[in-house]
Amino acid sequence: QQYWSKRNVKTGRTVPFFGDNFRIILGKESSSEMFQRIYNKVQNVRYIGIYQFLTPVLFLKSPELMKQICVKDFDHFLNHKGYLPDGVDELWSKNLVGLKGQSWKNMRSVLSPTFTSSKMKSMFTLMCHNAELFSQHFMKKTGNVTEVEFKDAFTRYTNDVIASTAFGLQVDSLEDKNNEFYLMGKEVSELSSLRRKLVVFAYQLFPTISTFFRIPMFGKKIKDFFINLVKETIKIREEQNIKRPDMLGLLIQARKGQPSGEHTSDVKEVSFAVVEEHLAMTEAARSLSDMDIASQVFVFFLGGFETVSTAMCFMAYELAVNPNIQKKLIEEIDQNKPQKEPPTYELLCNMTYMDMVVTETLRKWPVTIATERVVTKPYVIEPKLPGEKPVHLEKDTLILIPTFAIHRDPQYYEHPEKFDPERFSPENRKNINPYAYMPFGVGPRNCIGSRFALLEVKAVFFYLLSNFEIIPVEKTVIPLKTSRTSLTLTSENGFTMGLKKRELSKLSCS
């Protein structure tokens, strides 16, 4: 692995940053800042060799190389890192994010039909219902302006959406603040950031000791809650022959070998941000255990709870500090809002400016600041630029894709700090390098929940901006500072803004 040896530092090709990892632990720098610093350190290269503690990592800079690794030669780079050895924590390693090789391929083909446009259409009604409740909750407040901590509010909305679309449970976490489902979700996300940080670092720094003690990512309480919830729900549904269009229902159907329906839809794709994928249902579905199903539903819960609500917060912030953009979005909503009829899935998917705003939010604030691949079969990156030598990648080498840094590179986005939805107008989007825009990752291992997430965001802003303007208040910190203590991209000072009532307009959902 001469590529990572210190001798290469002077060539400007290798950045050993063992010490940098501790800056993250001590909260001196956020992960997004660190990756951006490394990205900008060396110019005119396609990749940089770095260290994650003691592990050599290939840090990619070139979008073409990302395409080569994540799409063209994907078979050599099938897996995510996973961090925990197999068998230590089933909720973690048996879910889609953690599964490896053929097991991942099987599970992905079972799950993909759950997220097609036609399935999203049936989940849309459930989402809309929650978006309407969300807006109504704040309409009931007295006074013209209500100060809102958006992270808390949006997390409650995404919690309720996942409760209904994954488990078929109706909860209203804004009204019923301490419902069990919400409290458990909060515990998962709070525990997951603190505990995940410690567990991930422990496995990297002390792999032998951590593996010996089999430190799990999630505690027994969380594990029991999810497994029991899934088992109970499956039992009731099977006994009473209940069929529902939620994720659990679709997985139960898949296990019984009943196809979940074709995926074609005559509706325009839900967003520019969605990555295309090919679908195939396999026999693997028939062998799903209750634990397999619980692990999948659990990861939908994790994905749905944190990432989506954070993306919504960044969008709310950008709208508050860019009133002209908000005005244009409100105009589009008002023009499209049916007089009496409820908004339809088609209507939301066809709102061009809404899509531009969401797409730009995820460009400037890609909640998942980086993604990774692990080398599953040895691979050689052939030289292309002057001075390059072949890079021999051994099995298990980690490849890092620094999404945040790429999205902020002026080479791909002029004035990257500026929030400018026009970058993604129908005329301009063809100029975007598709491998320089990847909030949902890239290639066959991209985010399976992207359609779901985008619809959820669009539904809540449709209802919210039908009734309110989002405005800065005294507590709103401008410009926003990103947190240095969180592993994920978020604001240091929370997301407090105001909701100012517009004239009241009643909406309902089909």
Ligand code: HEM
């Ligand atoms: C704005 C919200 C979201 C963002 C920014 C996001 C981002 C991502 C990214 C970057 C990846 C890794 C992709 C790669 O390695 O190429 C990923 C994977 C994944 N996401 Fe999301 N995600 C979001 C919402 C969701 C939701 C709502 C769900 C489920 C309901 C979900 C489920 C998953 C799963 C299961 C994977 C693993 C896919 C696989 O390994 O095959 N995500 N997501």
